[in-house]
Amino acid sequence: MSAELIDGKKVAERIREDLKKEVDELKSRGINPGLAVVLVGENPASKKYVASKEKTCGEIGINSFGYKLPDTTTQKELLDLIDKLNADPKINGILVQLPLPKGLNEKEVMDRISPAKDVDGFGPDALGKLVLDEPGFIPCTPHGAMKMLEAYNINPAGKHAVVVGRSVIVGKPLALLLLRKNATVTICHSKTPNLKEECLKADILCVAVGRAKMITGDMVKQGAAVIDIGINVTPEGKIVGDVDFDAAKERAGYITPVPGGAGPMTIAMLMYNTVLAARMQAGMKVEI
Template sequence: MQLLDGKALSKKIEEKVASDVKELKSTCGCTPGLAVVLVGKDPASQAYVNMKKKACDRVGFYSITHEMPETISQEAIEKSIIKMNNDSSIDGILIQLPLPSHIDTTKLLELVTPEKDVDGFHPFNVGRLTTGLDGFVPCTPLGVMDLLKEYNIDVEGKNCVVVGASNIVGKPMASLLLNANATVEICHIFTDDLKKHTLAADMIFVGVGVINLIKEDMVKDGAVVVDIGINRAQNGKLVGDVDFERVSKKCSYITPVPGGVGPMTIAMLLSNTLKAAKANALKLKEAQV
C-alpha cells in the first residue's frame, strides 16, 4: 500500500504557481486577484476561507474576503457579485458554501461571470466539463486527477466507482474520469447494495460525509481508494469516509485524511485563479495591440 500524499504535491503546485505569479507580474504588471464571499459565522466555512487566504498570501495573489452577516438579503449579495464581476483587479470569485437557507444559492452561482468562476460551479463551465471542453473544473475532483497523475495512476479502461452524486464533487469527478476514458459508475443514497458495486471497482472515489462508509469487505485486493470525505469524529479527530486502518491493508493506493485530497482542493483553487489571471492578461494585451 502506498499513500497518495496530497500535502506534498500541493506544496509543489504552490511553488509553481508562485513562480508563475512572479513572471506574470514582471511581464505585464498583473497580480492575480481572488475575491471570496463569506456569509455568516459558520466555523468550518471561516476555517476554510482562512486557509484559502493564507494560501493566496503564500503565492503572491491579491485576495479579499467579503464577510457578510447571516441576515443579509439576496439582493445585497447579488449587488456585491455584480461589482466583483466588473472589477478588473479580481480574476476569480468564490462563494463559500453552504449559504443560509433564505439565500438562492443557484442564482448566485449563475450570477458569477463564467470567466471568473474559479470554483467551476457555473452551468457554462459544468457544460464544458461534461462535453470535454476547456473551462474551470471544481477544485476537489480536479485535485484528485492531479494526484493520480503524480503517482502515474492511469484511469483509462479502469472500472471506477464514484460514491456520492453532489454537484461539487461526485458529478464532476465522474465527468473527469469519463473524459479520461475510464468506465464510470455513480452510486448514491438510493443505490441498492453499495458493496456489490464497490467490490467490482478497480478504483473507488468516495465523498459523502459518512464516517467508515467504505469498509474492508467492500474493497477488492489491489484497488485504488480515494477518500474525499472529511468528518470530525467524536474524539475530535478528522477522518474520512473510509475505514482507513483496515482498508489500507487491502488496497494498492489510498489517500489519508487529513493530508490527502484536502490540500489539493486549495492548490487547485490557486491554479484556477492563476489560469483566469493569465486569460485576463492575454485579453488586456490583445486589446492594446
C-alpha cells in the same frame, strides 16, 4: 501488506510551488492575479477554510480581497456585491464560501458569478465545458483527486473506476474527468443496490458521500487505488473520511488519508483556477 499513502499535502505543495513561478512570470508581464473571497456569517468551519485560502493566496503571490459580511446580509446586498466584483478588473476569480446562512438563495448567488470568474467551477458554463471537453474551470475537489492519481502514476485508462456519490460539486464532475482519461466509470449513490459488489469491481474507488467510514475494508478490491473525499467529525471530535482507513489500507494498493489527502488539494486547485482565470482574461491561450 499495507497500501502506499497518497500524500495530498506533498502533491499540493508541488502545485503551489509551480503556481508561484507562474504568478511571478505573469506579474513580470503586468498581470496580477486577484481572488475575491466572500464570507457571509460566522460559521466556524467556513471561517477556517477562508483563512486557509487567504494564507495560500499570500504564499503564491495572488492578491486576496476578503469580504466578510454579517449573517443579516440580504439576498439583494449579496447579489449587488457579486455584480460589483464581476465588473472589477482587479478581480479574476470570485469565491462565495458555502454554506450561506438560512434565508439566502445559494443557487441564485452562484449563478450570478460571471462564468469568466467562476473559479469554483460550479456554474452551468463551467460544467457544460467539462461535459464538452472544452478548456475551462474544473471544480477544485475532483480536479485535485485527478492530480493525486497523476502524481502517483495511477493511469485511469482501461481501468474500472467507481465513484460513490453524485453531487454536482464532486461526484458528477469526477466521473466525467475519469471518463476523459479513458476509465470505464460507474457512479453509485444511496439508491444503488449491492453497493459492496460495485465497489469490489473498482480499480480506482473514489468516495464522496459525507458518511463516516461508510466504505468498509471488505468493500475494497485488493490493490485498488482509494481516493477518500469525505470529511466527517466523529462524536469524539476526530476527523475521519467516508472510508474506514485502517481496514481499507490492508487491502488497497494506494489510499488517501483524511485529513491530509483531498483537503489540501482542493485549495491548491482553487489557486490553479485563479491563475487560469487571470491568463484567460488577459487573452492568453489555455489548454484543456
